[in-house]
Amino acid sequence: QLQESGPGLAEPSDTLSLTCTVSGGSITATTFYWGWIRQSPGKGLEWIAAVYYRGTTYYNPSLRGRVTVSVDTSKNLFSLHLNSVTAADTGVYFCARHRADYVWGRQVPGRMDVWGPGTTVIVS
Amino acid sequence: SSDLTQAPAAVSVALGQTVRITCQGDSLRSYFASWYQQRPGQAPVLVMFGKNNERPSGIPARFSGSSSGNTASLTITGAQAEDEADYYCNCRASRGDHLVFGGGTKVTVL
Numbered sequence: 001q002l003q004e005s006g007p008g009l010a011e012p013s014d015t016l017s018l019t020c021t022v023s024g025g026s027i028t029a030t031t032f033y034w035g036w037i038r039q040s041p042g043k044g045l046e047w048i049a050a051v052y053y054r055g056t057t058y059y060n061p062s063l064r065g066r067v068t069v070s071v072d073t074s075k076n077l078f079s080l081h082l083n084s085v086t087a088a089d090t091g092v093y094f095c096a097r098h099r100a101d102y103v104w105g106r107q108v109p110g111r112m113d114v115w116g117p118g119t120t121v122i123v124s
Numbered sequence: 125s126s127d128l129t130q131a132p133a134a135v136s137v138a139l140g141q142t143v144r145i146t147c148q149g150d151s152l153r154s155y156f157a158s159w160y161q162q163r164p165g166q167a168p169v170l171v172m173f174g175k176n177n178e179r180p181s182g183i184p185a186r187f188s189g190s191s192s193g194n195t196a197s198l199t200i201t202g203a204q205a206e207d208e209a210d211y212y213c214n215c216r217a218s219r220g221d222h223l224v225f226g227g228g229t230k231v232t233v234l
Contacts, residue, residue: 037168037225044228045160045168045212058221094167101216103155108221111158111214113180115167 002095002116010123015083020095020116027076028053033098033109034078036069039118040091050098050109051078058109085123092118127151127217130226137203138234145229147196147213155216157196159189163209171211172198200231208233 006018020034027034035050035058050058051069059067068081082089094115101110128149137143147157156175160168170180177189186204190197196215200207213226 044210045162045214045225047214047223047225050223058223060222061220103216108216109223111170111173112160112168113170115169118167 002097002114004093004095004116004119006093006119006121008120008122010085010089010121012086012123014085014123015081016085016089016121016123018080018093018095018119018121019077020079021075021077022097023076027071027078028073031100033058033100034069034071035096035098035109035112036080037094037096037112038089038091039094040088043091048080048082048093052109087123090121090123092120094118127224128157128213128215128226130211130213130229132229133227134230134232136232136234137200139205140202142199142201143203143231144197144199145211145213145231147198147215147226148194149215149218149224149226150194151215151218151224152191152194152196154218157189157191157213157215159196159198160212160214161207161209162212168212203231203233205233207231 001023033050036048049069071078096112097114098109158173161171162168172189186202188199211229217224
């Protein structure tokens with residue numbers, strides 16, 4: 001199971017920090033990546049980023065430079081940090097487990113098979 | 125703009141009838157799509173994935189998938205009231221290592 005946590009409210013220009021706690025399995029499992037997806041009010045899903053337990057990261061180019069994802073293996077959780085937030089960053093943030101996929105012999109994040117319930121963030 | 129274009133944006137289907145959603149994009153020529161169902165106020169749920177269009181455990185057999193060229197499709201055969209939801213396709217981007225979602229399709233069951 002996955003569970004997001006973090007402040008529900010942020011001010012413009014703040015850094016938003018969210019945490020996803022993983023239970024029922026180890027975040028160091030080699031066949032999973034751990035990622036974030038968000039959804040603006042009334043809009044579709046936007047994939048943000050994913051991280052492997054060893055620290056390899058993948059980012060949506062539209063957010064690259066503002067977003068960082070990391071893993072804390074000692075606490076079995078992973079985190080999202082989004083800086084310089086604006087009202088456009090308001091929405092529901094989901095964490096999700098990604099199954100590892102293989103592309104041209106490389107392991108990369110694939111389908112999202114377990115999701116957290118989501119946490120609402122309002123930037124105002 | 126999205127690498128993946130879903131159609132239609134919204135569709136209504138009579139109870140027990142069939143509805144098909146498509147997802148188009150260059151990346152689908154190289155990679156396989158996954159499909160997600162999102163009911164109002166809930167987190168998305170994986171309903172279809174992979175080369176062989178597999179259904180995760182617990183997903184009814186009325187959900188099926190197919191792909192050809194740059195297009196992936198999700199079909200619900202014999203739609204039920206509980207299938208009313210938004211559906212999203214997802215795939216690797218045509219350029220880069222990130223993932224992208226289609227714009228979504230709202231399915232209404234009448």
